[in-house]
Amino acid sequence: VFNSTELKDIEFIRSYYYNRLEFVRFSSSVGKFVGYTEFGVKNAEYWNNNPSVLAAMRAQKETYCKHNSEVYYTNVLTKSVKPSVRLHP
Numbered sequence: 327v328f329n330s331t332e333l334k335d336i337e338f339i340r341s342y343y344y345n346r347l348e349f350v351r352f353s354s355s356v357g358k359f360v361g362y363t364e365f366g367v368k369n370a371e372y373w374n375n376n377p378s379v380l381a382a383m384r385a386q387k388e389t390y391c392k393h394n395s396e397v398y399y400t401n402v403l404t405k406s407v408k409p410s411v412r413l414h415p
Contacts, residue, residue: 336395338387342366354387 338354349366350373352359358374361367373379 336387336391338383338391340383340386342369352383354384357384359383 336354339351341348341351343349344365347363349363350359350361350369352373358380359370361370
């Protein structure tokens with residue numbers, strides 16, 4: 327989630343789903359995993375107690391999001407087109 331290329335304005339979210347139900351999520355704004363089901367709570371507790379997993383997830387914001395937000399901004403979001411309308415009877 328981003329609205330600028332500034333790293334402080336970017337939120338990295340990684341969600342895990344099973345049968346179309348989100349059971350655990352990592353959010354960079356929270357800084358840890360949060361479980362939404364019994365299984366998700368157990369996974370979140372396990373991953374939150376593993377410093378290397380948390381460090382890797384926190385690093386994703388800078389390594390993945392920062393680069394991609396710059397690409398999107400320079401190639402898509404900074405471009406604008408004059409709007410046009412076609413009317414048909």
